[in-house]
Amino acid sequence: MSDTGMTAKRQTKGEKTAQRILDAAADLFASQGYDGTSLRQIAQGTGITEPALYNHFASKQALYEAVLHRGLNPMAQALAEHIDGASRLRDYTELPAIMTDLLLEHPQMAALFQQAMQGDANSLGTQLVAAWLERLFDEGRRSLTRYGAVANSGDRDQDNAALAINLIAMFNLTTGYFLSQRAFATLANGNITDPDNIARQKRLLHKVIRAMLVS
Amino acid sequence: MSDTGMTAKRQTKGEKTAQRILDAAADLFASQGYDGTSLRQIAQGTGITEPALYNHFASKQALYEAVLHRGLNPMAQALAEHIDGASRLRDYTELPAIMTDLLLEHPQMAALFQQAMQGDANSLGTQLVAAWLERLFDEGRRSLTRYGAVANSGDRDQDNAALAINLIAMFNLTTGYFLSQRAFATLANGNITDPDNIARQKRLLHKVIRAMLVS
DNA sequence: CAATTAAATTATCAATCGTTAATATTTTGC
DNA sequence: GCAAAATATTAACGATTGATAATTTAATTG
Structure with missing residues (x-):
């Protein structure tokens, strides 16, 4: 995913991490379901720590909905x-x-x-x-x-x-x-x-x- | 479910509860998924307490497989x-x-x-x-x-x-x-x-x- | 009915969950 | 380059999870 194609307009570091989070979350949610996926797994899949997720998404539910939306x-x-x-x-x-x-x-x-x-x-x-x-x-x-x-x-x-x-x-x-x-x-x-x-x-x-x- | 039809051969009390557990578990697992369903919910749906489940099924996983099997x-x-x-x-x-x-x-x-x-x-x-x-x-x-x-x-x-x-x-x-x-x-x-x-x-x-x- | 077995309860456990607070470290914009 | 803002970390929280131990109650059987 991540879609860092030619249309990738100069995105800030934070926006880049947000995309990586969405990538990891999409794979994990898809293969394990919402309840079967922990924020720890998503954080690890992204390469950051768990609370750092909250700088980009307000909650697990919000992250899930962002994945679906994208x-x-x-x-x-x-x-x-x-x-x-x-x-x-x-x-x-x-x-x-x-x-x-x-x-x-x-x-x-x-x-x-x-x-x-x-x-x-x-x-x-x-x-x-x-x-x-x-x-x-x-x-x-x-x-x-x-x-x-x-x-x-x-x-x-x-x-x-x-x-x-x-x-x-x-x-x-x-x-x-x-x-x-x-x-x-x-x-x-x-x-x-x-x-x-x-x-x-x-x-x-x-x-x-x-x-x-x-x- | 429960299939207490005419073929219900004199089943012991324990066997009857086991069927009721399977009934409740099937509904809950189906609507909420495996991870989304807690043993507390299943116990409540059956009308018994949580540890009583273990008199009939060795673990949550075993119960899930029994549901699928049936x-x-x-x-x-x-x-x-x-x-x-x-x-x-x-x-x-x-x-x-x-x-x-x-x-x-x-x-x-x-x-x-x-x-x-x-x-x-x-x-x-x-x-x-x-x-x-x-x-x-x-x-x-x-x-x-x-x-x-x-x-x-x-x-x-x-x-x-x-x-x-x-x-x-x-x-x-x-x-x-x-x-x-x-x-x-x-x-x-x-x-x-x-x-x-x-x-x-x-x-x-x-x-x-x-x-x-x-x- | 009495003895034995089966099945239920209460109380408790360690592990993991999502989330927050306080703080340190980068990035960003002027 | 420096202040401000954004992004990360460590530490800890209350709640819930699946599971166990000890015990009491109910059911089965001879």
Whole structure:
């Protein structure tokens, strides 16, 4: 992570440490969960002492939310660009593949999103991911009613339920792929980030979407 | 849970409490994770004091594994019956729907399975779920080579990777549905356990399998 | 019913958790 | 370069964690 690309505008020492903290925290939270990760581990992973964390984040919870925020931002941005740019139906069918590319750069985030979705309802992490899903849902519904590409039964509740099930399925398929890294290594003796396998997964995603659209 | 059906053979008081402990632990572990759940919570949920737990389970870890074991057993059994009974290809395509019915009786188990799959590799919980997935994989591979229903490229590694991706996708689709209970309630204003929605999910599962088979 | 075993309780433990206070050390901006 | 601000450290805190010992209560069995 850390994204110290060419856009790295002269950042102060403190900002640099903050990024390193976020890097370490993202890996640890993803692999061990929120409760399973201690601030001691994060501090050690960053190479500083525990109380130094508090110069950058007010609490463990705040740090966790910052991790989620930083990870969710690229997704939200890609989604926004995709929607604002061209909202033909075909573009929506490409979203999972785009998300797959984004997650490929930070595979741990998939675990964090799933964990956040299952956390208690009033946690900010849960709300962040939920809001993102809702936006996808709204856009999906809009595009469907606009193009009538899927069974419009006339009953809005039924249509909503069907759409939600499809959306949730695509979400689980897309993120779940990255959650199954170890299982895949055991079963197929390969790596999930291998371009061949990414291509397979994208083909599968397209196939599933197509199957959904023919109702 | 507790399964105090008609098959409840005269169980001693201790065995009865052990089941109640497992019930409480399963709910708590599923909703809060292993580290997020304390033995105090489990004891309180059972209606006993904390050290009394140790009369039934040697440690927190042992209790956790017992929960997984009890939850995984019905799945493994259904899988075994299905395989031994009739191993026509069609039966394999019905497995996800069968698993959906089983999970419907104990929706929390879906979260436990996913958590176990992501836990550290040498934990027994992880190994239990992994072994179960491996069995599914082996059976799937056997049935595919037997019936040649899917692209047999001649390259075993490639076939394995493709099969693993499909299997993992079905696993994530099937369990993920139950993990998205809250998201579904928010989006579609309905409940995932509603028979209509279960029917929708099963139709989706079938559609996806069919899409997989036409390669 | 009585004796034995099983199961529950109270009290307590060391270890670890997130967090704060007080202080020392760098970085930063003029 | 020097003052001010930012960032780090050491030391310690109350709370909670999983677990044990000693003991009392309840259940099982002959």
